[in-house]
């Protein structure tokens with residue numbers, strides 16, 4: 494999310510953990526200014542892609558990043574805001590964006606089971 498502070502500066506905060514942008518917390522933008530940070534993506538990618546675990550959305554719940562409703566499969570749920578979820582496709586896509594960015598040292602986490 495984009496938050497304007499008292500001095501009018503725009504702050505970038507992860508919608509999932511609500512922490513602000515920093516050098517070791519890079520952000521990937523979804524639709525309508527939603528953001529997911531690299532640290533959340535490390536957890537989300539491991540859970541969703543490697544461990545094949547996650548949260549099964551209730552009918553009508555919307556992925557915070559693509560704003561699509563009722564996507565199939567398990568979603569990653571914010572540890573802070575239970576109604577903030579990301580679909581598998583967005584987790585994979587966002588991880589891919591960060592992974593490929595030459596200016597960002599973040600890489601997709603390795604499979605913990607291998």
Ligand SMILES: [Zn+2]
Pocket residue numbers: 507508509510511512529530531532533534
């Ligand atoms: Zn985060």
Ligand SMILES: [Zn+2]
Pocket residue numbers: 556557558559560561579580581582583584
């Ligand atoms: Zn999505």
